[in-house]
Amino acid sequence: MQPLPPNPFRYGAIDIHPEVINRVVDRSRLRDVLSEPGGRLLIHGRRRMGKTTLCKAVVEELKAEGVAVLMVDFSTATQLADLSNALLQKITAASGKGWQDYVSDLMRALSLQLETEADPLTGAIKVRLKPIARTAPIDEQRETFIGILDRANELAKQQGRHFALVVDEFQELARFEDEATLWNLRAAIQHHTHMSYVFTGSRVHLINLLMASDRAFYKMFSAINFEPVPLAEMRAWLAGKFEASGVVQLDGLGALLNLAEGCTVDRLRLAAMSYPLAAASGELTQPMVDRAYHAVIEEDKAFFQSDWQQFTQHQQNILRAMAEGETKLGSARVRQRFSLPASGSVSNTLKALLERGVLYGTESAPGYAYDNPYFKEWVHQRNQLDLGLS
Missing domain, CATH: 1.10.10 (Arc Repressor Mutant, subunit A)
Structure with missing residues (x-):
């Protein structure tokens, strides 16, 4: 029996060559903002729509073109110092040979306690705050957070280039309930002429709070509302993938799109689960899609049960x-x-x-x-x- 071709549908982890489904206009706009000093953009929409995938793809493109672009995830931070650490490590990595000057400048300006460690695989130097920084008063953590960005802007100016920063799940800043940090960040960004900023977020109610007329980020960014990929475009893209992998009868494709609804990852997941059932015969039927649909639910049952109990x-x-x-x-x-x-x-x-x-x-x-x-x-x-x- 011939082995099946590789499953053409990927979802979940963002790999080093992320595949973006259409999004031509959004992709072009994101590239433009990250390529120009002073650019500011907010990308917002529900989870699993593909925001991170799009950003990752553009970041990798620009890196290959020599742009100093970095991507930071704020979603898991517990303290403001954790955000500072995430920024610090990314900025020093993007600074190239100038990382030592950057770190020295930080230590002089902010009296930071830093520690370094060589990556055992690559030999690259990792710079981070000492653990005591997480217990510092909030005003000190705020000064460190803003100072790391201010010094990055100065370093870019000295090097005659600009840094492009993508902050994923930026709305987590609201969890710290520290309005002063938000207003200080706004002021800093407005003065960073050698940096561009793209913020992404999926918790729309928090984003709306941050963007309200009496809040720090009011009218601060141009915005992309990351809507679902239009149904006709998604159907054509999925059909192309199935057909290229030998599944040419697609009677069940409408059912797949109906059951998975609007989020890109949900659509890809059901397609990935359906593909092995369809590949042997070269035909995707509605019963196959139904079977795959219930297999996804069975796969997640333990997570659903755990959430339900909460x-x-x-x-x-x-x-x-x-x-x-x-x-x-x-x-x-x-x-x-x-x-x-x-x-x-x-x-x-x-x-x-x-x-x-x-x-x-x-x-x-x-x-x-x-x-x-x-x-x-x-x-x-x-x-x-x-x-x-x-």
Whole structure:
């Protein structure tokens, strides 16, 4: 039996050659901002849309062209000092032979306690703050954070070039509840004539707070609202991938797109799970897609169960109702059927689920929808077991 060709669909980890699905206009705009000193851009949209993939692809392109571009992920930071460490390591790596001058300047200007370590594989020097920096007062952590960027701008000026910085999940700055840091960062960015900034974010409610008229980043950035890849474009792209790998009958492609909904990663994941079922016969059928769909849910079942146990009773009941397509969550019928609280509590619970990233905002009633279509189906299956719903 001939082995199957490699699965043409990749998702999840961002590899060194990320594949961007269309996004021609967004890609061009991102390149322009990162290539010009003083550029500022915000890319925002739901998780799993491909924001990080696009940024990674453009970053690698520009690096190959000699641009000093770096990408920092703020999503896992616990302290402001963690953000400083992430910046420090990326900037020193991008500084080339000038990293020692940069570090010396930082130590003189900010009295930082730094430590260095050689990478055992590459020999590259890693520079980081000493652990004590994480327990410093917030004003000291703020001074360090802003100072690292200020000195990077000065270094770029001295070297006659510019640094381009991509900050992934920048809205995590809001978690530190330190308005002074945000306003100081705004002021610093405005004066950084040898740097360009691209911020990306997926927690839309936090981004909206940061961008409000009374907040630090109001009218600070031009913006790209990262919407789903249009259905026709996604269909054509998926069809091309299937056909190039020998799957030429695609009767199940419509079902795949319907079940996976709008997020790029969700679509790719279902395509990846469907491909081995279709490759042997060269045909993608709806039963194959259904089988792959339930295989994805089975694969994630333990994660869904763990998350479910963290929800309150009210949150679980609202999620149950939404999994059955209910939109009038305040009606007497729905409240009775799913044991929902009073309307005010329903509204507060929906907002809490939005903040946790379980739901996202929509224009249609009830104003929210499941972020993850596979989780929604898992809840529907639980309803069948727990509530006896068909």
